[in-house]
Amino acid sequence: MARFHPLRVAAVDRLTDDSVAITFDVPPQLREEYRHAPGQHLALRRIVDGEEIRRTYSICSPAPHSAGPDRLRVGVRFIEGGNFSTYALKELAPGDDVEVMTPAGRFILEPAPGLYAAVVGGSGITPVLSIAATLLAQEPTARFCLLRTDRTAASTMFLDEVADLKDRYPDRFQLATALSREEQQAGLPSGRLDQERLGTLLPALLPVQEVEGWFLCGPYGLVQSAENALRELGVERTRVHQEIFHVDPAPPRPADTVGPEHSTVTAQLDGRSGSWSVQDGETVLETVLRNRSDAPYACKGGVCGTCRAFLVSGDVRMDRNFALEPEETEAGYILACQSHPATEKVEVDFDR
Structure with a gap:
């Protein structure tokens, strides 16, 4: 926990x-x-x-x-x-x-041989910096290609750290930078990295089909554009991993998605189980937090995945999901902060 x-x-x-x-x-x-x-x-x-x-x-x-x-x-x-x-x-x-x-999250890469790549925007460089530095230091045969975008050079985070990776691993670390609001003397032309541009740029930078894992991180629009471009290039969904740092607040839930009049949430958390009535409009997480302050969460926006839980029984409606991979939702995992009971009884397990 x-x-x-x-x-x-x-x-x-x-x-x-x-x-x-x-x-x-x-x-x-x-x-x-x-x-x-x-x-x-x-x-x-x-x-x-x-x-x-x-x-x-x-x-x-x-x-x-x-x-x-x-x-x-x-x-x-x-x-x-x-x-x-x-x-x-x-x-x-x-x-x-x-x-x-303590650390959480599944946007990870355990060091292994092969070619890996990332498309990042703004502060999306943060986790990818750890991924690339760890991979290159611990796996001597691995290679990493980083395509990053920001507004201007002055607004670009971790410039020195990325440059240091390029200096230490010149044959194994490839860097391409696109600035949306500033021309560069060398490198990619300025402009936003939309789906069309990425679809042309990525195959020009590296052999797309040989990449073992793609890591997309940054604003929602960039991540979505990169995911769509990779799909059109024939990249398998299982090789694409994404993390979004910020999304706008969710709109109000439509009236026709309101759940049952009375419902109960049962939760297994840190080896202990409890059952509680759901108050009007509450998510599964909100119900559990009223009774167990140690329930895991961080953003409450469906982005970080800290509140991931396994749906043991019952049904829920998730407002949105920017954190769980399709394989996780298919296996029965939900985001407790975004899930509203859709049946009178819902049981979840935070320990799995």
Whole structure:
């Protein structure tokens, strides 16, 4: 089960005008709990005016080969009106303590031989930086191709870290950068990476069919365009992995999707089970949280996947899903934060 622990901030490094990298010290007794796979994320928690706020940020540091990490680093980009990102950029300082959840997420790549590729936009570079750095360091025969896009060079996160990968692995790391609002002296022409452009660009960069795994991360529009382009190029769905960092709030649920008048949720969580009545309009997660404050969640927007649970019995309606792979939903997994009971009894298991 994911758990929160207070971690000391070791550094807050300015990356761009609107982003920082936060480094946490991990004490020896917690290093095993914070062992992570490349591509996973951390949920950070703080209390503001009595309200608990959680935000999820991907780990950008390489995954440790064996022992747990002594430090963890995440990237944070400012979002207009964002409570935690404003705090991170304007107030957070070395020496502060932050409540940090143990690593979670399935947007991962365990190092293995072969050719891998990523299409990222903006802060989508964060988990892919960990994936690429870990792969190249731990698997000497692996290769990685990174296609990244941002508005301008000045707004591009982790420029130095990506350049360092290029310097260390010149024969195994390929980098292509497209800027949407700025011309480059060398490299790709400026402009947005839409589906049509990606469909032409990707085969020109690398042998598409030889790529073992594709990792798409960034704004929803970019990820969707890249996924559609790869589908048209004949790439198998199982080789494409995606993670979306931010989506607009979901619209209100239509009246014809309202569930039964009375329903009960039974949940298995950390080895204990309980059953509770669902209040009007509640999701499965909201029902469980009223009775078990340790229920896992981070974004509540269907993006991070922290609240994934196995649907044991009954039926639910998921408002949206940007976190689970099709294979996971077909196997019976749901996002508790997006799932409303569609039957009078619903049973879920957070421990599977």
